[in-house]
Amino acid sequence: MGRYIIRRLIQAIPVLLGATLFIFAIVFALPGDPVAALAGEKRQDPAIVAIIRDQYHLNDPLLLQYWHYISGLLFEGDLGKTFAGVPVSQLLAGKLQVTLNLALVALVMEAVIGVLLGLWAALRRGRATDTGILASTLLLISVPTLVTGFVLQLWLGVWLKQVTGTEIFPIAGATQGLKSYLLPGFVLAGTSIAYLTRLTRTSLVETLRSDYIRTATAKGLSRRRVIGRHGLRNALIPLVTYLGADLGALMGGAVITETIFNLPGIGNQLYQGVYLREQPIVVGIVTILVLVYILANLIVDMLYAVLDPRIRYE
Amino acid sequence: MRKTSPDVLPAEGGLGNEPLLALEDLHVEFGTRAGIVRAVNGVSYTLDSGETLAVLGESGSGKSVTAQAIMGILDMPPARIPKGEIRFRGTDLLKLSEEARTQVRGQRIAMIFQDALSALNPVFTVGWQISEMFRVHRGMSKRDGMAKAVELMDKVRIPAARQRLNDYPHQFSGGMRQRIMIAMAIALDPEVLIADEPTTALDVTVQAQIMELLAELQRESNMGMILITHDLGVVADVADKIAVMYGGRIVENALVHDIYKAPAHPYTKGLLESIPRVDLKGQELYAIKGLPPNLLDMPPGCAFHPRCPYRQDNCVTDVPPLYEISGTRNSACHYWREVLDGDNR
Numbered sequence: 075m076g077r078y079i080i081r082r083l084i085q086a087i088p089v090l091l092g093a094t095l096f097i098f099a100i101v102f103a104l105p106g107d108p109v110a111a112l113a114g115e116k117r118q119d120p121a122i123v124a125i126i127r128d129q130y131h132l133n134d135p136l137l138l139q140y141w142h143y144i145s146g147l148l149f150e151g152d153l154g155k156t157f158a159g160v161p162v163s164q165l166l167a168g169k170l171q172v173t174l175n176l177a178l179v180a181l182v183m184e185a186v187i188g189v190l191l192g193l194w195a196a197l198r199r200g201r202a203t204d205t206g207i208l209a210s211t212l213l214l215i216s217v218p219t220l221v222t223g224f225v226l227q228l229w230l231g232v233w234l235k236q237v238t239g240t241e242i243f244p245i246a247g248a249t250q251g252l253k254s255y256l257l258p259g260f261v262l263a264g265t266s267i268a269y270l271t272r273l274t275r276t277s278l279v280e281t282l283r284s285d286y287i288r289t290a291t292a293k294g295l296s297r298r299r300v301i302g303r304h305g306l307r308n309a310l311i312p313l314v315t316y317l318g319a320d321l322g323a324l325m326g327g328a329v330i331t332e333t334i335f336n337l338p339g340i341g342n343q344l345y346q347g348v349y350l351r352e353q354p355i356v357v358g359i360v361t362i363l364v365l366v367y368i369l370a371n372l373i374v375d376m377l378y379a380v381l382d383p384r385i386r387y388e
Numbered sequence: 389m390r391k392t393s394p395d396v397l398p399a400e401g402g403l404g405n406e407p408l409l410a411l412e413d414l415h416v417e418f419g420t421r422a423g424i425v426r427a428v429n430g431v432s433y434t435l436d437s438g439e440t441l442a443v444l445g446e447s448g449s450g451k452s453v454t455a456q457a458i459m460g461i462l463d464m465p466p467a468r469i470p471k472g473e474i475r476f477r478g479t480d481l482l483k484l485s486e487e488a489r490t491q492v493r494g495q496r497i498a499m500i501f502q503d504a505l506s507a508l509n510p511v512f513t514v515g516w517q518i519s520e521m522f523r524v525h526r527g528m529s530k531r532d533g534m535a536k537a538v539e540l541m542d543k544v545r546i547p548a549a550r551q552r553l554n555d556y557p558h559q560f561s562g563g564m565r566q567r568i569m570i571a572m573a574i575a576l577d578p579e580v581l582i583a584d585e586p587t588t589a590l591d592v593t594v595q596a597q598i599m600e601l602l603a604e605l606q607r608e609s610n611m612g613m614i615l616i617t618h619d620l621g622v623v624a625d626v627a628d629k630i631a632v633m634y635g636g637r638i639v640e641n642a643l644v645h646d647i648y649k650a651p652a653h654p655y656t657k658g659l660l661e662s663i664p665r666v667d668l669k670g671q672e673l674y675a676i677k678g679l680p681p682n683l684l685d686m687p688p689g690c691a692f693h694p695r696c697p698y699r700q701d702n703c704v705t706d707v708p709p710l711y712e713i714s715g716t717r718n719s720a721c722h723y724w725r726e727v728l729d730g731d732n733r
Contacts, residue, residue: 285506291461292501293572294494295524307511383556384510 079372086368090361091144097360098140101353108132108351112157130157143357153361154354162358166340170362172248173339176331177324179252179259184266184324185317191267192274197301199279208275211268219327223261223334230257246336258335262327266320273316278309311381318374322367406478407434408612409458409497409580414472416453419465425683427453429636430472435580435612440603442615442623442644444659445633448680451616454633455582458614459499460489476580495525498578502585504565508557514541514568515553521575540571544601563594567601574605581606582614587622599626620663624648629716632656635681635691638710642717652719652728654696690721698723 109126110118127133131142146152153162195207214222231245243257244250281287282305290304291297329341336342340359347355379385416428428450435441445451456462458474460481474481476497481489501507509517518540519533528536534553541549544567557565566586573581583602587595603626606613615627623630624644631641632655640653651657658676678695681687687694693703703722710718713728721727 285501285503286509288461289501289507289569289572290509292459292494292499293521293524294490294492295520296490299524304509304512308509311511382511383513384558 079376082372082375086372089368090364093364094144094147094357094361095140097357098143098353099136101348101351101356102136102139104348104351106351108157108353111350126157143354147361153358156352156355157350162354165355166343166358166362169338169340169343172337173325173328173332173341175248176255176258176262176328176337176339177321179255180263180266180324181317181321183259184263184270184320187263188267188270189274189313191271193278193306195271195275196278196282199275204275207271211271214264214268217264219261219264219330220334222264223258223331226257226261227334248337248339254337258331258337261334262324262331266324270313270316270320274309274313277312278305281305281309284308307381311378314377314381315374318370318377321370322363325363325366406475408437408439408477409435409614410473410475411454411458412473412475414454414457414474415470416450416457416462416467417470418467420684423684426686427636427683428457431633431636431638433631433638433641435614437579437612438606438610439629440606440613440615440627442617442627442630443633444617444620444623444630444656446618446680448683449633450636451633452584455499455584455614455616458580458582459497460493461499494521494578495576496578497580497582498573498576499582499584500566500569500573500586503589504562504569505557505589507569508565510557513554513556514560517557518568518572518575521572525576536575537571540575541568543574543605544568544571546571562590563598566590566594566598570598570601570605574609574611577609578611580612580614582616584616585618586615588617588619595622602626620659632659635686636683637691637720638718639692639720640718641710642713646717650728650730652713652717652724653692653721654698654723654727655692657727658695698726 109123109130109132112118112126131139134142143154146154153166155161156165191207191211195204198204227245230243234243235241244254245257248254278301282301286308287300287305290300295304325340328337328339329345331337332339332341333345340362343355344359346352347359411431411433414428414431415426418425418427427448431450431454433441433443443451443454453462453467457467457469458481462469469482472482476492481492484492508514515534515537518537519528519530522528522533522536523530538549538553541552546552546564546567552560557568560568566589570586581602586602587598590598599622602613602615605611615623617623627644629641629643630647631638632647632653633639634655640647640651640656642652647656648660651660655676658674661674662676664673676695681691681694687704689702689704689706690696690708693699696703698721700723706722708720708722710720711724712718713724719727
């Protein structure tokens with residue numbers, strides 16, 4: 075197992091280099107001049123412009139610029155500085171936490187609600203409950219996050235507060251601890267909940283048709299034990315893969331949700347970074363996202379071996 | 389399926405001279421989109437303690453469905469039991485509540501399945517799966533259950549049982565896996581053991597070992613055994629009596645030596661003749677012509693008539709009853725005398 079982990083981590087290096095170079099090139103190719111954008115409408119002193127361009131290696135060719143960046147990152151752990159001179163690591167520190175919180179709240183909601191709904195549907199297969207759950211997941215999948223976000227913000231955030239007189243779901247900011255993340259977390263998790271519900275249902279229905287489920291019944295076990303122990307344990311395996319891969323997707327999807335709920339996370343920052351052509355910010359955030367993806371996938375693969383003894387990595 | 393009659397669990401010792409297990413005119417059907425599939429059409433047989441009944445028949449003859457009906461592990465719906473009784477020590481299992489049924493299942497009537505690899509749960513160790521019987525049904529601790537599991541694995545002769553306790557099913561060979569399946573089934577000393585094609589997935593030498601093991605376990609515990617198979621070769625050594633099924637009905641039942649001496653139903657005769665024989669090496673292997681009946685659309689009269697060399701006009705119109713040939717023998721063929729006389733067609 076140890077060897078496998080090391081091999082996987084080594085494999086992560088080319089992925090990380092490729093992803094950062096790709097993003098670097100895209101931001102490089104964006105039209106407009108980041109230094110000119112610094113001063114807005116005002117005229118700039120050509121001498122100062124020249125100093126800034128030199129300082130940030132903006133006159134170098136793409137690959138050389140990339141080398142300056144990546145060598146700083148690899149050898150000094152330096153994510154670079156914004157054009158305003160603020161270190162990117164310092165800029166992102168608190169924001170990464172906000173996004174991570176949001177993604178984790180969404181992931182937990184997804185896992186709990188998705189698995190429970192899927193389980194319920196599977197056990198009532200072909201009946202009204204099942205059809206109802208499937209229909210509502212379809213609805214959840216087809217409505218964009220922008221719509222669910224604003225609608226829930228209005229209903230649960232504004233109207234519910236007017237009706238009850240207390241603020242149950244804060245509609246903006248991350249100042250009230252877990253409470254602030256509930257509504258945005260649900261909005262972010264929305265489509266994922268729907269997909270996981272369907273995946274759980276299919277997986278469990280499939281599992282309950284297996285021979286070993288028949289054996290468990292023939293052993294004289296209660297239906298609860300047959301489904302809860304023998305069925306669920308096997309049905310969970312594909313769900314773990316989906317959940318793991320989804321953590322990365324949730325962090326990426328946070329851009330829209332953070333904007334709707336005005337959460338000071340890296341999604342918001344990424345949007346501004348792209349807008350201002352702040353290469354170090356954009357590449358820094360993408361690097362972090364790629365790292366999260368790689369780690370999440372590694373953890374999924376480890377969990378897989380724990381959940382399914384037939385899989386061994388050596 | 390909820391039944392309202394009082395739940396009286398079958399008495400331990402049995403009542404009077406009731407057989408251990410008696411099937412009476414059992415019908416099982418499946419509701420499908422294409423129509424009603426009548427898988428079992430009035431099957432009756434009895435089994436006593438210490439006795440082995442071989443149920444013989446090709447795929448789709450209803451032999452496994454009958455066994456699953458006895459175990460109560462059919463999916464209902466789509467399956468239905470519109471008619472019939474399954475009396476276990478005098479108590480009709482079909483009239484018991486689901487809870488009472490669960491008490492019988494696994495503890496008093498146990499079952500071994502065909503493919504042990506898919507029939508064992510892949511994510512639990514074999515020790516865990518065997519000891520589950522003791523933990524759930526006998527309230528034992530994990531440690532005591534595991535000790536029992538080792539005993540059972542020794543009993544079914546799995547080498548180095550203690551070391552293999554924490555292995556998973558996929559780490560065993562096919563024969564060893566079937567032994568684990570057997571250990572799990574006999575864990576609580578059941579009175580009836582149903583073995584559904586226990587050796588089909590195994591190679592020939594291992595088949596013999598497994599059959600020997602089953603016969604030995606049965607002698608020790610005096611349980612009644614139902615051996616479901618399509619392999620006549622397996623049957624001869626271990627069975628006391630044979631029930632041959634075709635199209636959801638029993639077409640012949642007899643003591644094992646009678647049937648090998650002279651079959652009384654054309655289908656049984658065909659089965660016996662299709663066994664490869666060393667003295668006929670080089671000759672073409674006999675096969676029963678035609679296909680098994682379509683259970684959605686059974687032929688009228690005798691279900692075997694389209695394939696039968698003894699067919700007469702009334703076979704197409706009249707369903708043959710189970711004619712009594714002797715006290716221990718029946719045949720569902722209008723012309724059993726001709727078949728029995730060895731009148732070759």
